Amino acid sequence: MAAVLANPIARRLLRIPPSYFVFLVLLATLWIARPNMLNLNIMGIFVRQIVPLGILVLGQLVVMRVKSIDLSGGGIILLINYFISSGTFPGASMPFFVVLALATGLVIGLFNGFMIGSRRVSAVIVTLAVSIILVGLVQFLSSGNPPGDVPKLFNDLYNTKFLSVPTPVLFWVLLTASVWLLLSRTVFGRYVASVGENAEAAHFSGVPVQRTVILAHTLAGLIAAIAALVQTGSIAVGSVRVGLDLPILAVAATILGGVVFGRGDGGVWGPFFGALCFALLFVVMTVLGIDEPGKLIAQGVIILGAAIFYGVRVRNP
Amino acid sequence: MVRSLFNILSGRNTRQGLWGLPLLVALFISLWLTVETTQFATAENLFNLVAQAMPLIIAAIGQLVVVLIGGLDLSVGSVISFTTAVLALDQPAVVLIPAVFVLAALIGLINGLAITRFNVHPIIATLSTQYIVLGITRILRPVSGGTVPEIVIDAVSGSFLGVPYPVFWGIVVILAAWKLLYGSRYGLHLFAIGGGIASGAESAARNFGVSDRRNIILAYVVCSCFAAVAGVFLAGRIVSGDPNVGLLFELDTVTAVALGGTQLSGSIGSLHGTVIGALVMALLANGMNLANVSPFVQTAIKGGILLAVVGLQSRKKMGL
Numbered sequence: 022m023a024a025v026l027a028n029p030i031a032r033r034l035l036r037i038p039p040s041y042f043v044f045l046v047l048l049a050t051l052w053i054a055r056p057n058m059l060n061l062n063i064m065g066i067f068v069r070q071i072v073p074l075g076i077l078v079l080g081q082l083v084v085m086r087v088k089s090i091d092l093s094g095g096g097i098i099l100l101i102n103y104f105i106s107s108g109t110f111p112g113a114s115m116p117f118f119v120v121l122a123l124a125t126g127l128v129i130g131l132f133n134g135f136m137i138g139s140r141r142v143s144a145v146i147v148t149l150a151v152s153i154i155l156v157g158l159v160q161f162l163s164s165g166n167p168p169g170d171v172p173k174l175f176n177d178l179y180n181t182k183f184l185s186v187p188t189p190v191l192f193w194v195l196l197t198a199s200v201w202l203l204l205s206r207t208v209f210g211r212y213v214a215s216v217g218e219n220a221e222a223a224h225f226s227g228v229p230v231q232r233t234v235i236l237a238h239t240l241a242g243l244i245a246a247i248a249a250l251v252q253t254g255s256i257a258v259g260s261v262r263v264g265l266d267l268p269i270l271a272v273a274a275t276i277l278g279g280v281v282f283g284r285g286d287g288g289v290w291g292p293f294f295g296a297l298c299f300a301l302l303f304v305v306m307t308v309l310g311i312d313e314p315g316k317l318i319a320q321g322v323i324i325l326g327a328a329i330f331y332g333v334r335v336r337n338p
Numbered sequence: 339m340v341r342s343l344f345n346i347l348s349g350r351n352t353r354q355g356l357w358g359l360p361l362l363v364a365l366f367i368s369l370w371l372t373v374e375t376t377q378f379a380t381a382e383n384l385f386n387l388v389a390q391a392m393p394l395i396i397a398a399i400g401q402l403v404v405v406l407i408g409g410l411d412l413s414v415g416s417v418i419s420f421t422t423a424v425l426a427l428d429q430p431a432v433v434l435i436p437a438v439f440v441l442a443a444l445i446g447l448i449n450g451l452a453i454t455r456f457n458v459h460p461i462i463a464t465l466s467t468q469y470i471v472l473g474i475t476r477i478l479r480p481v482s483g484g485t486v487p488e489i490v491i492d493a494v495s496g497s498f499l500g501v502p503y504p505v506f507w508g509i510v511v512i513l514a515a516w517k518l519l520y521g522s523r524y525g526l527h528l529f530a531i532g533g534g535i536a537s538g539a540e541s542a543a544r545n546f547g548v549s550d551r552r553n554i555i556l557a558y559v560v561c562s563c564f565a566a567v568a569g570v571f572l573a574g575r576i577v578s579g580d581p582n583v584g585l586l587f588e589l590d591t592v593t594a595v596a597l598g599g600t601q602l603s604g605s606i607g608s609l610h611g612t613v614i615g616a617l618v619m620a621l622l623a624n625g626m627n628l629a630n631v632s633p634f635v636q637t638a639i640k641g642g643i644l645l646a647v648v649g650l651q652s653r654k655k656m657g658l
Contacts, residue, residue, distance in 0.1 A: 090461070090658060137656065142648050143602055144658050145410070145461050149589060150645040157638030164634075220656060234656060269465065282459060282658065314476035321469030324462060325452060332457030 035334045038279025038291035039327050040298050047301040055308055065187050071300035072189040073098070073252035074270055075293065078278075079200045080241030080248075081271040082292045084144070086204075086217045087237045088283040089137055093148040094245040094271060096155030097129055098264035101249035103159045105175070106259025107168035115174050122246045129155075130242015134235035152268070160261055168259030179254035189251055196247070201289040213237060217283035273320055274299055276327040284331070353529070355599030357611030360618050367621045375628050383624075389494075389504040389575065391620030393418070393568040394590055395613055396507075398598075399515045400564025401591035402612045403557050406519075406528045408535035408604030409460040411558060413449065414565045414591050416471035417442055418584030421569025423475045426484030426579025434487060438566050445471060446562030450555030461658060464558075468588070475581045482580035486573045494574030507571060511564075512613060518560070519609055527553050532605030538654070586637070593644040594619050596651070603653045619643075 052059055077094050084091045101122045104110070110117070129151060136147045181188045204210035212233040215223040224230045252264050278292030279285075302323075306316055371378035397414050404411045421438050445467055452463040496503050519525040527548045534542030534550075544550050572583055592602075598615030600607025619640070626636050 088656075088658060136645070136649060140649050141653050141656050142645075142651070143410075143653075146592065146596075146602070146644060146648045150641040150648075152641075153586070153589065154638045154641035154645070157634045157636075157641065161632050161634035161638065230656070269469070272462075272465075276462070314473040314480075317469050317473030317476065319473075321466040321471075321473065324469070325458070325466035328458040328462045328466070329452060329456040332452075 035330075036286060038277070038286065038294070039330050040274070040277045040279065040291050040295040043277060043298045043323075044294050044301065047298060047305055050305050051301060051308070054305070058304070058308075061185065065182075065185075065190065067300050067304050068297065069187040069189050070255065071296055071303075072193045073248045073255065073264065074267055074274065074299060075193045075296035076196060076248040076251060077245055077267050077271040078274045078292045078296045079197060079289070080244030081268070081275045082278070082280045082285075082289065083200070083204070083213065083237050083244075084241045085272075085275055085280050085282055086213050086285045087234050088217055088220070089144040089234060089238065090272065090282075091133065091148050091238065091241045091245070092145065092268045092272070093129060093133060093151040093155070093242075094248065094268040095265045096152035096159075097126055097242065097245040098249040098252055098267060099159045099261070100155050101125055101246060102171075102253045102256075102259060102263050103163060103168055103261075105253050106171050107163065115172060118172070119250060122250050123243060126242040126244070126246025126249070127239060128242075130239040130245070131235070133242060134238030137238060138231045138234035148268075156265070163259075163261055167261055171253055171257050171259065175250075175254040176257035179251070179257075189255070192251070196244075197289055197293050200244075204285075204289060209233070209236065214285060217285060270299060270320065271296075273324045273327070276324060276331070279331075281328065281331045353606055354608035355601055355606045355611055357599040357608055357614060360597050360599065360611065360614045364614055364618045364621055367618065367625060371621070371625050371628065377628060378624075385502050385505070387620055387624050388508060389502065390624065391617055392504045392507055393572045393575075394587075394594055394619060395616040396511050396568040396571065397565050397587060398591040398594040398612050398616045399511065399609065400561035400568075401588075401595050402515075402598075402600060402607060402609065403519070403528065403564070404460075404561045405592075405595050405600055405602055406604060406607055407532045407554055407557050408602075409453065409554070409557065410464065410592065410602070411449065411561045411565075412461060412464040412588045413445060413468040413471060414561065415584035415587035415589075416468045416475065417445055417562050417565040418569040418572060418587055419581050420445075420471050420475045420478075420584075421566045422486070422573040422576070422583055423479040423579040423581055425486040425490060425570065425573040426479065428484060431487035431489045435490070435570070438570065439563060442562040442566035442569075443559050446559035447555065449562070450558035453558070454551040454554050459658065472581075479579045479581050482576075482578055482582070484579045486577060486579065490570060490574040491577055492574075494571055504571075511567065512609070515564075515609055524553065524556070528557060529605055536601070536604040536606070589644065590619060590640065593640060593647070596644065596647045601651055601653065602648065603651075603655065 081091055104121060105118050133148055133151060136142045137144045179189055183191055204213060212228050215228050216230050216233050220230050256263055274295035275292045277298060278295030280292055302319065306319065377383055397418065401411060401414060421442065424438050424441065425434050427434060449463050449467055452458040453460050494503055498506070519528070530548050531543040531550050531553055534540060573579065576583065594615040595612050596602060597618055598608070598611030600611055623636065
């Protein structure tokens with residue numbers, strides 16, 4: 022196997038994020054199984070459903086590039102959904118909710134960043150603990166029952182289209198492009214790349230490692246809040262279960278997109294296609310009649326497969 | 339004397355980690371519950387407490403083995419659910435019980451191989467097996483049901499000379515783990531490998547002739563097998579297979595291990611600390627149940643404890 026991996030063509034192929042291959046394979050599968058589903062309208066609906074995940078992936082990829090992880094997205098989404106749907110703030114307008122959501126995400130992200138960057142606590146433990154605290158709190162406040170309705174404007178906005186492309190999808194692409202600019206064109210982006218590559222070397226070169234990690238987590242919290250707003254718009258009601266599996270899917274999509282702890286070969290568009298893969302995967306699984314347990318297994322296999330793909334490559338540079 | 343007492347309470351200069359403090363916390367909670375409630379300090383409630391704490395104690399010992407080499411096993415909860423589901427498959431016990439351990443060892447083997455041979459981060463590897471095993475469990479048993487073999491139920495619910503069987507389970511498991519960690523060459527190797535990983539010199543143990551790969555794989559196999567024992571115990575208690583019984587168990591085990599003074603970066607930790615940590619968790623759950631605290635708040639409180647104890651540990655590495 023080592024000989025195959027040493028081959029220059031194989032090495033060139035291994036540089037391409039797995040998400041592109043998986044995307045093509047899934048597209049081909051769908052084309053063979055249900056060719057009539059491949060039109061812009063139907064695909065638009067499927068891709069629109071995946072937008073909250075796609076946005077969450079953007080935050081995940083930033084923290085994963087600084088060798089960290091954020092699993093608190095589920096808790097943030099649930100909390101913001103609760104704020105909007107529970108009627109805790111009667112008669113509040115949409116801008117108020119947007120500001121409230123962003124502030125919530127910012128505070129939780131900052132807390133994560135402080136614990137991970139300053140206190141040096143394991144990121145998995147911090148973000149998982151934050152998530153279960155938030156989930157427990159929301160379930161307690163709503164006593165296990167789904168809260169009320171979401172202001173109608175959220176869903177109306179979610180359902181709009183611009184030049185026959187659903188607005189949420191357009192928003193997602195724009196957001197992805199801005200994160201791409203942030204990582205490739207700004208000083209912060211360079212810091213992120215250097216911290217991920219080698220935190221110690223970055224420290225001795227004068228990179229503010231701790232501040233970069235804290236900032237990355239704050240950004241992830243903020244992006245999770247945006248994902249929460251889109252998710253709330255998409256389901257249009259309050260829920261005590263919404264978005265709980267999103268963080269782990271976001272990790273899967275990010276790894277699939279070629280961004281593994283500290284290594285950012287996939288850039289921003291690799292994970293973007295990683296999220297698209299999950300949109301197609303759910304369609305293909307529904308078409309083939311595979312239900313919930315099968316989806317769990319597929320998620321696990323995809324994460325493990327993508328991680329092994331990268332592990333093998335790192336071992337044979 | 340004073341100095342060694344100080345060392346135990348502060349966790350300084352010790353390879354066993356900070357375990358004196360959680361012991362004090364456990365004693366304090368017990369004392370408080372004895373004073374506050376009449377139901378706590380009865381033999382019945384105490385035996386009940388042991389039975390409630392036992393799955394966590396067993397699974398946390400497994401988690402400890404992995405944490406000592408600087409790893410983390412997030413598939414523990416799924417393995418527990420999976421074990422109960424397999425045990426409720428309506429086959430004779432002679433087939434089911436060995437099958438459970440073979441399957442658990444296989445899951446551990448997959449974790450270990452992915453981590454050592456394919457360079458996958460432990461968290462990612464065990465997270466994906468968590469999902470795969472959960473999926474298989476839900477296929478075997480979408481909702482709780484079925485009955486586990488008679489012998490498993492008897493092994494958990496009987497009593498001998500007035501002492502219920504769960505107490506004996508605890509004694510056997512703790513003795514076995516003691517032998518494994520402190521009475522065998524393997525245990526010494528675990529501490530050695532963990533020490534290398536914790537101080538950033540991953541090949542340190544290998545340079546002294548300790549095979550790190552094989553021992554790390556074995557650690558994940560041992561962890562899964564302990565989880566399977568916990569699963570068998572739980573299956574005997576709930577009498578049926580339940581795909582959700584192990585939910586969030588991996589976090590409870592990590593909390594118990596960390597609460598017992600074990601450093602998640604590896605090598606520093608102790609068996610007695612872990613058992614005390616698991617007991618504190620059980621005491622808290624018992625106390626909160628007696629005080630009628632909502633289960634949702636209990637989950638949140640557990641998360642808060644996890645955050646607090648891990649936040650108090652100092653380590654060099656940043657990130658994961």
